[in-house]
Amino acid sequence: xxxxxxxxxxxxxxxxxxxxxxxxxxxxxxxxxxxxxxxxxxxxxxxxxxxxxxxxxxxxxxxxxxxxxxxxxxxxxxxxxxxxxxxxxxxxxxxxxxxxxxxxxxxxxxxxxxxxxxxxxxxxxxxxxxxxxxxxxxxxxxxxxxxxxxxxxxxxxxxxxxxxxxxxxxxxxxxxxxxxxxxxxxxxxxxxxxxxxxxxxxxxxxxxxxxxxxxxxxxxxxxxxxxxxxxxxxxxxxxxxxxxxxxxxxxxxxxxxxxxxxxxxxxxx
Amino acid sequence: xxxxxxxxxxxxxxxxxxxxxxxxxxxxxxxxxxxxxxxxxxxxxxxxxxxxxxxxxxxxxxxxxxxxxxxxxxxxxxxxxxxxxxxxxxxxxxxxxxxxxxxxxxxxxxxxxxxxxxxxxxxxxxxxxxxxxxxxxxxxxxxxxxxxxxxxxxxxxxxxxxxxxxxxxxxxxxxxxxxxxxxxxxxxxxxxxxxxxxxxxxxxxxxxxxxxxxxxxxxxxxxxxxxxxxxxxx
Numbered sequence: 001x002x003x004x005x006x007x008x009x010x011x012x013x014x015x016x017x018x019x020x021x022x023x024x025x026x027x028x029x030x031x032x033x034x035x036x037x038x039x040x041x042x043x044x045x046x047x048x049x050x051x052x053x054x055x056x057x058x059x060x061x062x063x064x065x066x067x068x069x070x071x072x073x074x075x076x077x078x079x080x081x082x083x084x085x086x087x088x089x090x091x092x093x094x095x096x097x098x099x100x101x102x103x104x105x106x107x108x109x110x111x112x113x114x115x116x117x118x119x120x121x122x123x124x125x126x127x128x129x130x131x132x133x134x135x136x137x138x139x140x141x142x143x144x145x146x147x148x149x150x151x152x153x154x155x156x157x158x159x160x161x162x163x164x165x166x167x168x169x170x171x172x173x174x175x176x177x178x179x180x181x182x183x184x185x186x187x188x189x190x191x192x193x194x195x196x197x198x199x200x201x202x203x204x205x206x207x208x209x210x211x212x213x214x215x216x217x218x219x220x221x222x223x224x225x226x227x228x229x230x231x232x233x234x235x236x237x238x239x240x241x242x243x244x245x246x247x248x249x250x251x252x253x254x255x256x257x258x259x260x261x262x263x264x265x266x267x268x269x
Numbered sequence: 270x271x272x273x274x275x276x277x278x279x280x281x282x283x284x285x286x287x288x289x290x291x292x293x294x295x296x297x298x299x300x301x302x303x304x305x306x307x308x309x310x311x312x313x314x315x316x317x318x319x320x321x322x323x324x325x326x327x328x329x330x331x332x333x334x335x336x337x338x339x340x341x342x343x344x345x346x347x348x349x350x351x352x353x354x355x356x357x358x359x360x361x362x363x364x365x366x367x368x369x370x371x372x373x374x375x376x377x378x379x380x381x382x383x384x385x386x387x388x389x390x391x392x393x394x395x396x397x398x399x400x401x402x403x404x405x406x407x408x409x410x411x412x413x414x415x416x417x418x419x420x421x422x423x424x425x426x427x428x429x430x431x432x433x434x435x436x437x438x439x440x441x442x443x444x445x446x447x448x449x450x451x452x453x454x455x456x457x458x459x460x461x462x463x464x465x466x467x468x469x470x471x472x473x474x475x476x477x478x479x480x481x482x483x484x485x486x487x488x489x490x491x492x493x494x495x496x497x498x499x500x501x502x503x
Contacts, residue, residue: 200375233353247328247353254330258286
């Protein structure tokens with residue numbers, strides 16, 4: 001009975017408020033629209049995909065959501081230990097601290113997310129030290145465990161990232177992001193630039209980690225197959241605006257908007 | 270009998286924006302309900318809209334009009350208008366879709382694929398493995414295949430792995446899209462028993478079966494989809 005109540009309480013807690021609450025985000029570059037009027041909410045355990053062609057505004061939006069860019073208008077609320085905090089209404093040090101605490105970013109190019117002059121183990125351990133962990137033995141153990149989870153041989157722990165293949169570098173970046181157990185993760189074309197066979201392996205890894213850790217994630221991709229495999233919900237962007245959104249399988253199998261129909265019919269599957 | 274599914278005046282048309290905006294009406298005025306313990310068969314020739322209706326019920330297609338209500342944890346959720354988040358929750362707990370195709374996930378073994386729904390719903394992994402093994406055996410998947418990823422299995426074997434996965438943890442409402450297509454008689458009979466067991470456990474099932482034998486034995490009621498088919502000239 002108490003088990004049942006605990007479960008119920010947990011599920012109520014999960015459901016009570018979103019991890020990310022975005023309203024009317026607009027980013028202008030002078031006259032030009034980067035993205036406009038984007039509103040959505042994301043709960044833990046949900047994976048949202050953003051698709052659209054290059055220049056549609058998806059990366060601009062992601063940068064605003066992740067605190068890397070300041071929106072011209074709108075609001076991004078992030079869950080910080082139960083309180084919703086306005087990401088763009090904080091002092092610079094406060095925002096940096098919140099970003100370190102609450103969110104993780106997986107960049108398309110692993111070089112943007114990794115320290116190339118620090119060992120693989122160091123790249124993963126550093127995030128734990130940022131968080132305040134000081135016990136060297138424990139940090140190394142944790143780093144080793146995470147390398148194992150992303151399928152990097154523990155014998156490579158002292159190697160530099162530049163000695164790794166592209167796929168390994170990307171997996172290392174994922175370990176570096178997830179080791180601090182963020183509740184919210186942003187990914188920008190996480191499989192871009194990788195061989196198809198390496199992509200499949202990475203997608204499989206991401207899929208199981210996201211489910212296992214009950215993370216909320218936003219994934220930007222132009223690859224509809226990636227969106228179908230990894231995401232629960234989908235937003236389609238064109239010229240800076242969200243033109244269609246809904247369940248991933250519904251948007252892909254019964255697209256309503258002319259542009260989405262064009263996008264889905266152009267894919268060989 | 271308690272109703273689990275209520276369909277009210279559902280209509281569906283497809284607008285093809287990139288082919289001159291042509292509008293294809295498929296279904297109109299679809300109304301029926303299904304109660305616990307029933308297996309309703311959608312009957313009609315191909316092209317009449319049976320699969321479309323099944324996809325509408327799952328929320329995979331968007332209704333043009335009408336309501337599709339599913340009884341979900343003590344309340345009614347209208348799949349046609351619900352938030353994606355609520356539809357996902359209904360699918361996790363209440364509503365499942367059984368097709369004849371297995372979505373192969375690279376590198377995941379047949380046993381793990383079959384046991385996943387049990388683990389997701391909180392069963393201990395050891396017990397789930399045991400139940401999954403029993404189910405694979407029941408569907409005549411040779412034991413030497415259990416630890417392998419089904420990517421290399423034959424079509425029929427993949428189909429049976431998918432059925433094992435679908436029926437290992439039956440949901441209150443199950444949509445069956447020709448689950449027995451191209452199965453041999455022995456395995457077809459296993460599926461018929463699985464349907465019957467789900468029904469007796471209180472599930473409401475809605476299915477498409479081309480095989481007359483399966484239709485006769487598995488269904489408790491049938492509706493003719495042609496009465497809802499919208500003629501192209503309309």
